Amino acid sequence: xxxxxxxxxxxxxxxxxxxxxxxxxxxxxxxxxxxxxxxxxxxxxxxxxxxxxxxxxxxxxxxxxxxxxxxxxxxxxxxxxxxxxxxxxxxxxxxxxxxxxxxxxxxxxxxxxxxxxxxxxxxxxxxxxxxxxxxxxxxxxxxxxxxxxxxxxxxxxxxxxxxxxxxxxxxxxxxxxxxxxxxxxxxxxxxxxxxxxxxxxxxxxxxxxxxxxxxxxxxxxxxxxxxxxxxxxxxxxxxxxxxxxxxxxxxxxxxxxxxxxxxxxxxxxxxxxxxxxxxxxxxxxxxxxxxx
Amino acid sequence: xxxxxxxxxxxxxxxxxxxxxxxxxxxxxxxxxxxxxxxxxxxxxxxxxxxxxxxxxxxxxxxxxxxxxxxxxxxxxxxxxxxxxxxxxxxxxxxxxxxxxxxxxxxxxxxxxxxxxxxxxxxxxxxxxxxxxxxxxxxxxxxxxxxxxxxxxxxxxxxxxxxxxxxxxxxxxxxxxxxxxxxxxxxxxxxxxxxxxxxxxxxxxxxxxxxxxxxxxxxxxxxxxxxxxxxxx
Numbered sequence: 001x002x003x004x005x006x007x008x009x010x011x012x013x014x015x016x017x018x019x020x021x022x023x024x025x026x027x028x029x030x031x032x033x034x035x036x037x038x039x040x041x042x043x044x045x046x047x048x049x050x051x052x053x054x055x056x057x058x059x060x061x062x063x064x065x066x067x068x069x070x071x072x073x074x075x076x077x078x079x080x081x082x083x084x085x086x087x088x089x090x091x092x093x094x095x096x097x098x099x100x101x102x103x104x105x106x107x108x109x110x111x112x113x114x115x116x117x118x119x120x121x122x123x124x125x126x127x128x129x130x131x132x133x134x135x136x137x138x139x140x141x142x143x144x145x146x147x148x149x150x151x152x153x154x155x156x157x158x159x160x161x162x163x164x165x166x167x168x169x170x171x172x173x174x175x176x177x178x179x180x181x182x183x184x185x186x187x188x189x190x191x192x193x194x195x196x197x198x199x200x201x202x203x204x205x206x207x208x209x210x211x212x213x214x215x216x217x218x219x220x221x222x223x224x225x226x227x228x229x230x231x232x233x234x235x236x237x238x239x240x241x242x243x244x245x246x247x248x249x250x251x252x253x254x255x256x257x258x259x260x261x262x263x264x265x266x267x268x269x270x271x272x273x274x275x276x277x278x279x280x281x282x283x284x285x286x287x288x289x290x291x292x
Numbered sequence: 293x294x295x296x297x298x299x300x301x302x303x304x305x306x307x308x309x310x311x312x313x314x315x316x317x318x319x320x321x322x323x324x325x326x327x328x329x330x331x332x333x334x335x336x337x338x339x340x341x342x343x344x345x346x347x348x349x350x351x352x353x354x355x356x357x358x359x360x361x362x363x364x365x366x367x368x369x370x371x372x373x374x375x376x377x378x379x380x381x382x383x384x385x386x387x388x389x390x391x392x393x394x395x396x397x398x399x400x401x402x403x404x405x406x407x408x409x410x411x412x413x414x415x416x417x418x419x420x421x422x423x424x425x426x427x428x429x430x431x432x433x434x435x436x437x438x439x440x441x442x443x444x445x446x447x448x449x450x451x452x453x454x455x456x457x458x459x460x461x462x463x464x465x466x467x468x469x470x471x472x473x474x475x476x477x478x479x480x481x482x483x484x485x486x487x488x489x490x491x492x493x494x495x496x497x498x499x500x501x502x503x504x505x506x507x508x509x510x511x512x513x514x515x516x517x518x519x520x521x522x523x524x525x
Contacts, residue, residue: 180340181395
């Protein structure tokens with residue numbers, strides 16, 4: 001029983017982690033909490049659904065299409081609603097307010113386009129289930145776990161092995177030092193939005209598959225969970241976001257299983273508040289930003 | 293190689309650099325000395341494109357660069373080593389060196405250059421997979437210089453490379469600069485508090501006081517005004 005709950009929690013948590021990674025990547029390079037990220041995730045879910053409905057394709061095609069669409073939307077959000085405001089050097093909250101605004105716009109566009117009702121993914125996947133000792137794993141669960149863990153591994157390899165990924169970390173640590181190395185940080189920021197949003201879009205499809213219910217408002221709840229997962233792990237810390245997401249997923253599932261299901265979110269956030277009270281900079285600590 | 297003409301830089305109402313004209317020729321080491329707050333760092337940062345000038349011009353190999361973004365200036369071959377251990381502290385020593393080659397695309401040669409730097413600086417080799425932030429101040433300064441050299445600059449600007457270092461480390465840093473000058477004929481513009489060693493090493497020097505060039509030329513170390521104000525003799 002407990003093993004099964006932990007597995008379910010890790011599965012849910014891995015989607016939170018994907019969303020949290022988006023927040024943390026953007027926070028790393030811009031020191032900005034990108035509050036439309038939940039809506040990018042929601043758009044990803046809808047694009048994935050439409051692709052499956054139109055093409056009759058499988059969930060992997062939906063994930064790829066959702067990631068691409070989300071990446072484009074993420075870059076447009078940066079170019080149209082964040083960069084012009086940052087360039088004016090106004091109040092530090094102004095760009096964040098702007099992201100709230102574009103988030104609401106995306107929500108309403110999605111409501112007008114897709115309707116406000118909850119819709120589900122067509123169940124084309126064979127609902128195969130494997131029983132390994134006390135644990136049951138379904139094919140949907142396997143897809144969610146392997147895709148999200150695979151994306152996290154790919155991100156890890158990108159930021160530690162490729163020059164572009166290292167440049168992204170350099171830009172997050174100090175834009176002035178990066179410039180002296182010839183790193184064009186404006187392009188790196190755009191790339192960061194593309195990657196962050198693609199991860200969010202993929203998560204949208206994964207959540208759609210696991211709950212089989214998507215709505216234009218799903219980005220609000222999931223956005224807050226992702227944000228909380230980032231805070232829990234430590235602002236701007238990639239590995240913190242991964243662990244933070246997993247912790248929230250497991251706590252949530254276990255509280256549903258052993259306590260009252262109507263308190264699932266409350267319990268998850270009580271744990272977050274408790275952890276932050278003990279470690280205000282998150283489990284792994286925030287990255288230190290050094291301006292040269 | 294580098295020509296700065298009538299440069300003015302202000303921070304709000306404070307005029308930090310006033311009508312400065314300097315020149316650095318290929319293969320030269322030029323020292324820029326002056327008291328704290330004279331505008332030395334401001335001048336270097338403006339040349340590097342990190343700060344914007346109010347008026348005046350900067351030419352690198354006769355190409356105007358004073359309106360370029362800092363990353364583009366670096367890509368033209370004018371590389372600045374910032375004051376105060378400007379390593380990427382969350383990244384490893386080797387990652388710092390790899391990013392030194394960010395502007396180049398000859399991957400095999402970059403790898404060779406990195407190996408050469410690790411041989412030249414055994415302290416860095418021993419710590420290559422450690423985070424740069426865990427290195428001592430002197431080691432970090434070596435890392436920053438090594439990283440800048442991997443980018444193969446046509447002109448290297450060093451801002452206070454010996455600041456805050458122990459005397460032994462300072463000597464080591466000056467030995468490296470001397471080696472760059474004699475062995476590799478690197479063109480260097482050097483800002484230093486340590487005026488005696490800087491002037492000994494340099495072909496020529498400029499003295500900057502309250503934003504203006506007050507003295508310039510070769511043999512500044514023998515100039516009575518410089519000796520009194522900066523060399524303490």
